[in-house]
Amino acid sequence: MKSALLQYPYGEVFDPLEKICKKKGYSKIKIDPETGVIHATKGIQLFNNLVDIDVKVEKVDEQITRINITASSFKLSSGSKDLEDIEERFVETIYKFF
Numbered sequence: 001m002k003s004a005l006l007q008y009p010y011g012e013v014f015d016p017l018e019k020i021c022k023k024k025g026y027s028k029i030k031i032d033p034e035t036g037v038i039h040a041t042k043g044i045q046l047f048n049n050l051v052d053i054d055v056k057v058e059k060v061d062e063q064i065t066r067i068n069i070t071a072s073s074f075k076l077s078s079g080s081k082d083l084e085d086i087e088e089r090f091v092e093t094i095y096k097f098f
Helices: 014-023 081-097
Strands: 002-006 027-032 037-042 051-059 065-073
Touching (some): 002 081, 014 027
Antiparallel strands (some): 027 037, 051 065
């Protein structure tokens, strides 16, 4: 799991994060502002090479929001270097976008 801290209010983070998911090629994006979770999938199900990414948005205070990113896949074990790279690139994209 990788994290990012943003100096933006909690409510202003969801729309840009959805755009980031689309920009990175993720589809089937499910957003639940009530729980602060964004779930997105990337890949081809036929070949079972799907990569799921879960983005948890947490309010730290009125002007700071924490984002936790967790990538998972059927083909890659949890904590693998490939999944860590996916998480790291997603965090880098978040910082570039904001």
